[in-house]
Amino acid sequence: MSRFEYRRFWRWFIDDFLGIVREMRWSYLPPLMIYLAAGVSGFTGIVESFFVKQELGLSASFLAGLGFWAGLxxxxxxxxxxxxxxxxxRKALFVYVGAVLMAASLMIMVGLTGYKELMVGMLPADVWYVLASLISPVGFVLQDVVADAMTVEAVQPYDSEGAPIPEAALKRMHVTMQTLGRIAIIGGSALVAGIGGWLATVMSYAAMYWLSLIIPVVSVLGALIGSWNARRLRSTYERMGRSQEEIRDLLRTEECTLKPNWHILGGSAVFVAASLFLGLSTFSANKEIIFLASLAIIGYLVRQLLQDLEPSKRRDIIGIAIIVFVFRAMPSIGAGASWWQIDVLKFDEAFFGTLRQVASLLAIVGMFALRGWMSRRPIPYLVVFLSVYSTVMMLPFIGMFYGLHEWTEATFGFGARTIAIVDTMADSPLGQVAMIPMLAWIAREAPPAQKATYFAVMAAFTNLALSASSLGTNYLNRFFII
Structure with missing residues (x-):
């Protein structure tokens, strides 16, 4: 490596990779704590699986149906x-209500695992479990919509001296904030994936659920720090000589003058009703009907929502959303590939767990490394690059289908597992990158009084792409049987 290349690498390492730590602000902490609480919510996942199997005896079909209702x-x-x-x-109230619902769900599970006779004396155990499974997601949704909008509040347009922050730096700060949000969720999930499984072997089920009560506490602390931070910013802006009207616009501390958008509320009601009706129906093509109906309803809501934007910004967000939608809608290899890896490559549960851990950790490292790159490149460039790169990363598994691992083991001494780990290490960061530029655009350009609405509607639109991906994968697995 030449001296020039070394200095270039060192500058990238300091500015892009470690820069995310240097650019961390106190104002970023409240939404990150709420995201972290969502990330670590799977802490009791392993315990719950064993408890349901051993104690409740619920059927797989019942649990699948419950999964539908829990996702609603x-x-x-x-x-x-x-x-x-x-x-x-009054946004903190939404966080507090969400925390109460999460805590209530966990306390029900504490009762079922530690005081089952007392609980069964009031209601059957399966009824308690269904209740716990349904109220917890409502709490997480309430907190998630607040955290999304708090990421906007976290990036203030003035520096500590009161000078306006340049547009390029502000864009970079929004990308940093959204990147940190994804890191908090993925990092929390990766953390509890290992710790939760280990603690499940040394602690009782009830003790695990008692310990998990710290999760809603973390989110409440995030809301409290957010309230403290708003007061701190108000004092700072007053010292800078900002007017009260400008401070209200920046912090949105006064009662909102925004009128209810009945298109959003009514359309959302139709969306929920359609999901319920079609989800419970027995149509042979109910999944396709649900997808098309949902796409039509959310497309209408997006159209209504974007009417207040300037034409240029409207074209920008529509283009971004369509690009991200198409990228996320690409079919995956499906469960058949996993079965092939189990049957032919002899991958076991422990190794699949290792791959998931590697993917989570590398996703975090990758987002650290790619943050500056995302802030400098246009979104179409990013998505095209990610698409091509993902295609290239599929080649090792295609090669193993034709015996690549046998040749590498005979020639170089490493086989299928090494190839799988290296491929996962290279590919894992990129799947998490696609959403960040769109979230940063919404945070930067959406109307200040409608940030949470924009985040929610655009997230619903792009999440529909995952349904399209599942349908496409289903059809591919029918035509190309593994």
Whole structure:
């Protein structure tokens, strides 16, 4: 490596990789704590799986149906987001209500695992479990819509001296904030994936659920720090000589004058009703009908929402959303590939767990490394690059289908597992990158009084892409049987 290349690498390492630590602000902490609480929510996942199997004896079909109902609260993210905008000056209440619901769900599980006879004396155990499974997601959705909008509040347009922050630096700060949000969620998930499994072997089920009560506490602390930070910023702006009207616009501390958008509220009600009706139906093509109906409803909501934007900004966000939608809608290799890895490559549960851990950790490292790159490149460039790169990263698994691992083991001494780990290390960061530029754009350009609504509606639109991906994967697995 030449001296020039070394200095260039060192500058990238300091500015881009470690720069995210240097650019951390106190104001970023409140939404990050709420995101972290969501990330570590899977702490009791392993314990819950064993408890349900050993103690409740619920069937797989019942649990699959329960999974549908437990996922339904996320369809409420759009009206919840609009309500958060309408009552932004009371946003902490949404976090507190969410924390109470999460704590109530965990306390039910404490009762079932530690005081089962007492609980069964009031209601059957399976009824308690269904209740716990349904109220917890509502709490997480309430907190998620607040955290999304708090990421906007976290990036203030003035520095500590009162000078306006340049547009390029402000864009970089929004990318940093959204990157840190993804890191908090993924990092929390990776952390509890290992610790939760180990603690499950040395602690009782009830003790695990008692310990998990710290999760809603973390989110409440985030809301409290957010309130303290708003007061701190108000004092800072007053010292800078900012007017009270300007401070109100920056911090949105007064009662909101935004009028309810009945298109959003009514359309969301239709969306939830359609999800319920079609989800419980027995149509042979109910998944396709649900997807098309959802796409039509959310497309209408996006159209209504974007009417207040300037034409140029409207074209920008529509283009970004479509690009991200198409990228996320690409079919995956499906469960058949996993079965092939189990049957032919002899991957076991422990190794799949290792791959998931590697993917999570490398995703975090990758977002550290790619943050500066994301802030400097246009979104179409990013998505095209990610698409090509993801295609290249599939080649090792295609090669192993034709015996690549046998040749490498005979020639170089490493086989399928080494190839899988290296491929996962190279590919894992990029799947998390695609959403960050769109979130940063919404944080920067959406109307100040409708940030939560924009986040919720655009997230619903791009999340539909995952349904499209599942449908495409289903069709591919029918035509190309592994």
């Amino acid at each position: 609260p996320w369809a409420l993210k759009m009206p919840f987001g609009h309500l958060v905008d309408l009552f932004w000056h």
